[in-house]
Amino acid sequence: MQFENQVALVTGAGRGIGKAIALDLAQAGADIVFTNRTKSLAEETRAEIEALGRKCLAVQADVTEPEAVEGMVAQALEQFSTIDILVNNAGITSDQLFMRMTPENWRKVMSVNLDGMFYVTRAVIKTMVKQRRGRIINITSVVGFTGNPGQVNYSSAKSAVVGFTKSIARELGSRNITCNAVAPGFVDTDMTRVLNESQRKAIMDQIPLGRMGTVEEIAKAVRFIASEDAGYISGTVIHVNGGMF
């Protein structure tokens, strides 16, 4: 129960990595606020969190809409009075070879993966500054470090998440707020289930451990960074990728 009396806000926790993070933090005692866009998935996640004996607020908010984000944070503070841990997890891909990449492919990905992180962090930070305590954990990706064909938009956004993380860490360290990123390699979720057999094989060939990661393996890294044990870690990236980078 290392997070007893703490509140964690996780974006995009209706499924995949975000859901695993929310459940793992709840298992360790945190009450959870999360965003999702699909109502039925949000209900499932909420029921699972409450079954662990934790309180949970699920808000249908799109992280690309600043007003919706401000409203979601206001609702969270009204119910819980505090937000101790923020996990910026919501993310999308819109893959296309660069020669065919449209402004829409580019903007969609920047908007969710980067603008969304800015809006949510901006809305939460005032509370963390006031309480002089906070943990911010941003989900980036191995492709932000290696690049990937077909993902110029996504890898650019994920590299930018690293700059965002390091600058927040420098700016807010004096307020006892840490900011770190977790960079998953390839993880078995809906995001990677769209890959075809030959894309999967090409990826497997790059992973020394010879398998994709699980959502729980990413959640455990996030839990560590959120914990007291990681109190002196800030401005860094934890890579969880089976040795591929």
Ligand SMILES: NC(=O)c1ccc[n+]([C@@H]2O[C@H](COP(=O)([O-])OP(=O)(O)OC[C@H]3O[C@@H](n4cnc5c(N)ncnc54)[C@H](O)[C@@H]3O)[C@@H](O)[C@H]2O)c1
């Ligand atoms: N799966 C992987 O291999 C992998 C690898 C590296 C990084 N990541 C990153 O991990 C995070 C989670 O990915 P995942 O694999 O669980 O994907 P996923 O598609 O299963 O889940 C993404 C979640 O984000 C939510 N979301 C998307 N757009 C949103 C928006 N505008 N507002 C609010 N919520 C929104 C979705 O509803 C969903 O719950 C993403 O940031 C992704 O880039 C994933």
